[in-house]
Amino acid sequence: MKVDHIAAPLLAQDPDMKSNSGRTSWAVVGMLNLVSFTIGMESYAINLAAPTLIDSLSLGLTTLMWVINAYMVALASTLVVAGRLGDRFGSTRMLLLGLGVFVLGSASCAVATNGTFLIGGRAVQGLGAGLVTPHIVSLTFTVTPVHRRGFAFGLGGMVAGVAVAAGPTVGGLLTTLFGWRSIFWVTVPLGVVAGALLWHWAPRPGPQKAAVDITGAALLTLSIAGLAISLLHAGQGNIVAVVAPLTLVAVTALVFQQRGRRDGNALLPFELLGHRMFLAMTVVAASLPAAVTAMFFLSSYVLQHAGLSPAEVGLVLAIAPAVSVPCAVLGGRWTDRPRGARQVSVTGLICFLLGTMRQVRCSPVLRKTASPWPGAP
Numbered sequence: 001m002k003v004d005h006i007a008a009p010l011l012a013q014d015p016d017m018k019s020n021s022g023r024t025s026w027a028v029v030g031m032l033n034l035v036s037f038t039i040g041m042e043s044y045a046i047n048l049a050a051p052t053l054i055d056s057l058s059l060g061l062t063t064l065m066w067v068i069n070a071y072m073v074a075l076a077s078t079l080v081v082a083g084r085l086g087d088r089f090g091s092t093r094m095l096l097l098g099l100g101v102f103v104l105g106s107a108s109c110a111v112a113t114n115g116t117f118l119i120g121g122r123a124v125q126g127l128g129a130g131l132v133t134p135h136i137v138s139l140t141f142t143v144t145p146v147h148r149r150g151f152a153f154g155l156g157g158m159v160a161g162v163a164v165a166a167g168p169t170v171g172g173l174l175t176t177l178f179g180w181r182s183i184f185w186v187t188v189p190l191g192v193v194a195g196a197l198l199w200h201w202a203p204r205p206g207p208q209k210a211a212v213d214i215t216g217a218a219l220l221t222l223s224i225a226g227l228a229i230s231l232l233h234a235g236q237g238n239i240v241a242v243v244a245p246l247t248l249v250a251v252t253a254l255v256f257q258q259r260g261r262r263d264g265n266a267l268l269p270f271e272l273l274g275h276r277m278f279l280a281m282t283v284v285a286a287s288l289p290a291a292v293t294a295m296f297f298l299s300s301y302v303l304q305h306a307g308l309s310p311a312e313v314g315l316v317l318a319i320a321p322a323v324s325v326p327c328a329v330l331g332g333r334w335t336d337r338p339r340g341a342r343q344v345s346v347t348g349l350i351c352f353l354l355g356t357m358r359q360v361r362c363s364p365v366l367r368k369t370a371s372p373w374p375g376a377p
Helices: 004-011 022-048 050-057 061-089 091-110 115-143 146-178 181-185 187-201 214-233 239-262 270-274 276-305 310-317 319-335 340-369
Strands: none
Touching (some): 022 061, 022 091, 022 146, 022 187, 050 061, 050 115, 061 091, 061 115, 061 214, 091 115, 091 181, 091 187, 115 146, 146 181, 146 310, 146 319, 214 239, 310 319, 319 340
8 A cells, every 4th residue: 555645744855954054954963862862861760760769759669660651651642643743833843842841841750759749740751752752753854865864863873872871870870879869850951952952953844734633642642541551450460450441442442443544634544554664663663662671670670689789780781772882873874775774674673682582581590689579579
């Protein structure tokens, strides 16, 4: 099924963006990478502060899980509608709005006095990150010349790797030296600086006619929230708390699907689902972050309960993303070659699978050393 009319807006550069000089375009890419680094670093830094949060705010395990999941639910719920809002109001405007929301959420988390306040702040952070993330990709795509896009996205991958590496390390050091609140405070000046420079450099095209599917966005949010609630209650013996949210997910997903087939302005154009490459990349894009986040979250608990300090755990967890930094640059250059994108994707997935399998084989040894959950046997 053809999807050319859907991809056309992405492939057409805005005249205002074409007028940017090469130097300004790369300055925009640099600021976009700073935004990506700020959001990515904070997302992984919070994992190292989890045991400290339990002690400082007297959090239970369920509350702690919602501190993590409130961010993820808000992020996932916002991504698709944020892309449509960018089509309507402009990518730069939505990115700056999202960055402001993220900074506000970070400041709210930094002054939180209880678990509920912290969860609310994390949800605001996720909302801001969801508004920002699609437009980092679209602006990078638009302001860079065709023959340099692979390098630009490779550079972005390198920065993401640095953020993942720096997140646990910086989070552990900040928690050890200044307390968990400093993890949130440090993102505020970074976000303000990046936003100010993007306001000055980034192009701001005029608004376009693009409908926003509010009902579809609400249905998507309900589905994601229901799935998160069900997963949080899994294994606790409460069947109703697992089945009821899953029922909500099934109903909302069915309504979402039926509306998508009838409504030409649906949040998700369902003809995309007939595109095999889109489906394959969607599965990859969903699987990799889930696997990485789960490994980081569990490993940080295990290692800290094995006797390592937050700073030491951060250094251990930084090894894998540190290795990914040069690979991202090389992969970006490789992608610019004919058929390079397919070769890079397959090679990277094979390496990731082998590494994950090895880590899973090592996990029984870690489980004998310490239990990752407070109060667990």
